[in-house]
Amino acid sequence: EVWNPNGKYRVVSTKPMPGTRWINLLIQNDCRLEICTEKKTILSIQDIIALIGDKCDGVIGQLTEDWGEELFSALSRAGGKAFSNMAVGYNNVDVDAANKYGVAVGNTPGVLTETTAELAASLSLAAARRIVEADEFMRAGLYDGWLPHLFVGNLLKGQTVGVIGAGRIGSAYARMMVEGFKMNLIYYDLYQATRLEKFVTGMLPLTYGAFLKASGETPVTWKRASTMDEVLQEADIISLHPILDKTTYHLVNKERLSKMKKEAILINCSRGPVIDETALVEHLKHNPMFRVGLDVFEDEPFMKPGLAEQKNAIVVPHIASASKWTREGMATLAALNVLGKIKGYPVWFDGNR
Numbered sequence: 001e002v003w004n005p006n007g008k009y010r011v012v013s014t015k016p017m018p019g020t021r022w023i024n025l026l027i028q029n030d031c032r033l034e035i036c037t038e039k040k041t042i043l044s045i046q047d048i049i050a051l052i053g054d055k056c057d058g059v060i061g062q063l064t065e066d067w068g069e070e071l072f073s074a075l076s077r078a079g080g081k082a083f084s085n086m087a088v089g090y091n092n093v094d095v096d097a098a099n100k101y102g103v104a105v106g107n108t109p110g111v112l113t114e115t116t117a118e119l120a121a122s123l124s125l126a127a128a129r130r131i132v133e134a135d136e137f138m139r140a141g142l143y144d145g146w147l148p149h150l151f152v153g154n155l156l157k158g159q160t161v162g163v164i165g166a167g168r169i170g171s172a173y174a175r176m177m178v179e180g181f182k183m184n185l186i187y188y189d190l191y192q193a194t195r196l197e198k199f200v201t202g203m204l205p206l207t208y209g210a211f212l213k214a215s216g217e218t219p220v221t222w223k224r225a226s227t228m229d230e231v232l233q234e235a236d237i238i239s240l241h242p243i244l245d246k247t248t249y250h251l252v253n254k255e256r257l258s259k260m261k262k263e264a265i266l267i268n269c270s271r272g273p274v275i276d277e278t279a280l281v282e283h284l285k286h287n288p289m290f291r292v293g294l295d296v297f298e299d300e301p302f303m304k305p306g307l308a309e310q311k312n313a314i315v316v317p318h319i320a321s322a323s324k325w326t327r328e329g330m331a332t333l334a335a336l337n338v339l340g341k342i343k344g345y346p347v348w349f350d351g352n353r
């Protein structure tokens with residue numbers, strides 16, 4: 001699909017993206033926009049090299065694509081200076097290779113913070129209240145009357161939520177769980193406690209803590225853990241929000257799973273390889289009261305053998321950022337990044353900060 005065929009700058013998007021703002025932004029700024037409408041979900045490196053062609057000023061790509069040496073050298077040969085992932089995560093991008101070929105990299109943070117945190121919260125609730133199992137039970141025609149023991153789950157109020165990775169999304173999730181469900185909070189950040197630290201030391205005690213006290217409620221507690229193990233041992237729900245890099249690959253492994261409470265709930269809306277999924281399947285098999293809510297998988301689009309059969313797992317297909325507002329925002333930011341570089345403005349990239 002080609003927009004503004006006579007535009008001066010050739011920009012390629014490897015997928016159609018939601019909304020029209022991003023398209024207008026590019027075509028009103030002298031870009032010839034080519035959108036790949038190829039039906040297959042995951043494009044190969046060769047497919048993308050063909051899309052780049054002989055002349056290409058910038059590419060908007062997707063997290064399913066492997067942006068390494070081959071693609072950045074092809075883009076640079078075609079005169080390209082900009083690449084933006086339509087994602088906040090950029091573990092599919094070899095930033096050193098991009099630098100080597102003089103291609104600026106962009107990502108799309110901010111617009112997906114709340115949407116992603118809301119999915120983590122949804123999975124937390126769904127797991128705590130066994131919503132998916134109960135839905136399957138109803139549809140199977142098994143409900144024959146109210147019973148005291150039917151699908152008894154956990155009350156979140158007063159339980160402890162553990163957040164690993166206290167950046168934008170982890171902090172937004174923590175606030176939802178603390179303010180919305182009156183959970184106590186324990187959190188750990190591998191690098192630094194940035195946003196969550198501000199919330200915990202600033203707004204939470206001043207506003208929410210005071211409010212709870214005034215209304216006669218037991219105040220929630222909050223603390224920054226000095227080790228990850230503290231979170232694993234104390235939390236009833238643990239939600240993972242780190243970036244994926246060498247230090248976070250298999251961050252949750254067999255040993256760490258064994259440190260969690262037998263009835264804990266583990267949520268992952270970050271990247272699949274943060275959990276050793278094979279170890280997780282074994283853990284789920286041997287601990288029927290342990291539950292997980294997973295949006296991401298180690299070998300997407302596949303699940304490790306045995307995971308789909310586990311009743312104590314809720315699995316959804318990497319949809320954490322899938323709200324209309326967010327996806328349109330991501331597309332617009334990705335277009336702005338590429339256009340920015342072409343026009344000499346800054347490109348938004350977390351990796352530079």
Ligand code: DGY
Nearest residue numbers: 086087088089112321
């Ligand atoms: C991201 O942006 O990194 C998500 O995984 C998809 O929205």
